[in-house]
Amino acid sequence: MSRRTTVGVSALAAVVLTLTACGGPSNNGGNSGLKGADNTIGQADVNPQDASKVKDGGEFRWPVDQLPDNWNYNQLDGTNADGRRMIDTVMPNLFKQKADATIEVNKDVLDDAKLASNDPQVLEFKINPKAKWSDGTALSYKDFEGMWKALNGTDKAFEVASTTGYEDIEKVEKGATDQDVKVTFKKKFAEWKGLFTPLYPAALTATADEFNKGWADAPKITAGPFKIGTIDRTAKLVTVVQDPAWWGPKPKLEKITFRQVDRPALADALANGQIDFFEIGSSIDLFTRAQSMQGVTIRQAITPDYSHITFNGAKGAILEDPKVRVALQRGVDTKTIAKALLGQMIKGDAQVTGNHFFLLGSAGYKDNSSVASYDKEAAKKELDAAGWKLEGETRKKDGKELVIRYVIPTPNPTSDQISKLVQSQLKEVGVKVDIQAVPSADFFKQYVNVGNFDITTFRWLASALPISDSKGIYGYDPNSTNQNYGRIGSDEVNKLLEQANGELDDTKRLEIANEADKKIWELGAQLPLYQIPGAVAIKSNVANMGAVAFANRPYDYINMGFTS
Incomplete structure (x- = not known):
């Protein structure tokens, strides 16, 4: 499931990417695999078409993991990525x-x-x-x-x-x-x-x-190319329709239907004509199914989207000690996880990330992860030093077992696979992982947002402005959670984030952010796993939509549509 990085999209971030020339055909059923680390940064793959070649009318059927918990994107419960996509059609x-x-x-x-x-x-x-x-x-x-x-x-x-x-x-x-x-x-x-x-x-x-x-239930006032048609929480769908009061260019589509579809059902839904595209993410099953579908194209672009593990370091939590969090991170082999999830799907290496602000290919990217790099023996020694001694198969301290509650959404095969890999890896260093699968609709509101987990996995969908967009995630305010769901931070990180956000010189701003990133690694706040390949399976006759790269705030709702 996806969360966006902080409130708003705040900044000058053309400097965030090292851009290369556009070009290259779409990946489709005849291709042997998706591009990995060799993919080109800064281009979209959306079947670009002039408006004159796009049909007037039609309904685009868009699958989502969940409906918005709040239509106010700036409220704590309003920050899921699916909600933002709907909000951007009407605001x-x-x-x-x-x-x-x-x-x-x-x-x-x-x-x-x-x-x-x-x-x-x-x-x-x-x-x-x-x-x-x-x-x-x-x-x-x-x-x-x-x-x-x-x-x-x-x-x-x-x-x-x-x-x-x-x-x-x-x-x-x-x-x-x-x-x-x-x-x-x-x-x-x-x-x-x-x-x-x-x-x-x-x-x-x-x-x-x-x-x-x-x-919380619906937007009361709107001003976008579309307006709300239906919000049906029983049927788990939202429709938006053209708003005749819109003063800008008229959208090509008459209607967009956002429907909640469980991840395992996406391929069947596309094959049966119930939806018009889906994000492949890191699912080999979805990729394989999409390759064999008639009238479906696989489009790919580097997307600011990565999977990670968030740790809960709140006062009284079993992972309150940063040394224990870092030790656990040293027991997780992210390369093995990335290979297991992406290895059959991409050509080249899976994209393991070593930075909390910048993704691979960006100008600011540096791998600052050495303090938490995978080392099983180091993990054991650091847990020993923190007082968690191995007794039998599990570590204990003061008579208490080191049992970590790993909360994941269900049904979600990717989260399920990641959690089981982590469970197996941490068992080797004497840590017991208890996987708790909770309904997708409850995952953020009842678990992540309120810190009801020891560790959890979801995707951060970043923006072109990664520094300011990350302040609410890595900055710590004892009076406000913001998006720091694990309640982990320090005065030092806060000061560096303040300094970076106030630095108008692009080069210096990136340098300061990397200093902050090193401190975040030392705190053991989050463990980035891998960068999503950025592929979607989409009906071949859809124009101006697909793998959009960074062009997701907002999507091109005006010009997207069908060519036939």
């Missing part, structure tokens, strides 16, 4: 993240956005005068002001996923008109292009109760 994004990780102004929403001053840092936004909320109210500075007040961390009643960037703002003001917005910072914030996007109406942020609970 305004100020910027568009492109396949090569560059970011451009969304002219449907803003006429302009600029850095007007460096010292103090001042932003100026000019809202498209045609932009209106579904209640007829024009988008205005009041919406920006409301988001800032709700997300800046001063009022703890607002259950926010992250305060990053907003906490650095001194004031949000009206400019010459209500559609002119001036944002003044009290402290520099480099990755500012992710702020206020998606934009929410002032009515949502007016009170903490409305922010936390008002949009």
